[in-house]
Amino acid sequence: MATTETQQYRGYNIVPMRQWERWCPEAYPTRSDLPFIAQPTLDTLAPRKQSAVAAAKRGIDRLLASVDRSSCE
Numbered sequence: 001m002a003t004t005e006t007q008q009y010r011g012y013n014i015v016p017m018r019q020w021e022r023w024c025p026e027a028y029p030t031r032s033d034l035p036f037i038a039q040p041t042l043d044t045l046a047p048r049k050q051s052a053v054a055a056a057k058r059g060i061d062r063l064l065a066s067v068d069r070s071s072c073e
Contacts, residue, residue: 007053010064012037014056016049023049025056037063 007014011034012027022045027037037059046052 009057010060012056012060014053014060016052016056019045022046023052025052027056027060035063035067 007016008030009027011031012029015026015028016023017026024045029036044052044055046055
């Protein structure tokens with residue numbers, strides 16, 4: 001499994017990794033006030049690195065939106 005450069009997005013580091021002939025993203029919070037992302041949320045095997053990173057960003061957006069909604073209730 002080969003890793004490539006880390007990208008930052010909304011307080012998370014996104015690490016796209018090459019698995020077989022596909023890409024799989026992993027995301028890690030960079031601050032203690034951010035929730036961890038369950039890896040099944042990001043279980044994406046995409047044919048292109050950009051697609052895997054985009055899927056990770058969507059997962060982060062969904063997670064942060066759900067945290068924002070629950071804090072308003």
